[in-house]
Amino acid sequence: MPEGASPQETKGQPGIRQAALFGLCPQCGEKTLFASGIQFASRCRVCGLDYSRFNVGDGPAGFLTLIIGAVMVTLAIWLDVAASPPFWVHALLWVPLTIAAVVGGLRVSKAALLAAEYRNRAGEAVSTSSDDEDSDA
Numbered sequence: 001m002p003e004g005a006s007p008q009e010t011k012g013q014p015g016i017r018q019a020a021l022f023g024l025c026p027q028c029g030e031k032t033l034f035a036s037g038i039q040f041a042s043r044c045r046v047c048g049l050d051y052s053r054f055n056v057g058d059g060p061a062g063f064l065t066l067i068i069g070a071v072m073v074t075l076a077i078w079l080d081v082a083a084s085p086p087f088w089v090h091a092l093l094w095v096p097l098t099i100a101a102v103v104g105g106l107r108v109s110k111a112a113l114l115a116a117e118y119r120n121r122a123g124e125a126v127s128t129s130s131d132d133e134d135s136d137a
């Protein structure tokens with residue numbers, strides 16, 4: 001969607017990419033989205049936006065882990081063929097790299113989903129802000 005598509009999107013709110021990369025609140029742009037690690041805070045400390053309303057779920061986790069696993073195995077094979085280092089180099093290198101990639105990727109993808117959901121709701125939430133949709137089937 002191009003910039004300025006709706007007036008609500010341009011009032012000091014971060015773009016989805018920014019919000020995803022830095023864990024910004026999609027409403028006020030402060031860095032309050034994550035309480036710790038990959039855990040969302042329950043609400044924004046600055047503007048009070050209730051993050052628990054957004055149901056991001058674990059959708060990206062499995063998908064992301066598969067992609068990162070494929071990338072890491074490819075890199076490990078490439079390194080082994082190119083430099084054939086001893087085994088402990090692989091263990092020292094790929095275990096922390098994989099963990100960092102999964103945690104970082106989860107943060108970014110969860111924040112991106114929440115920001116996208118916030119944007120999609122921003123338009124419709126103006127008139128129907130009080131309906132409860134907590135009933136998960």
Ligand SMILES: [Zn+2]
Pocket residue numbers: 025026027028029030032044045046047048049
């Ligand atoms: Zn906020």
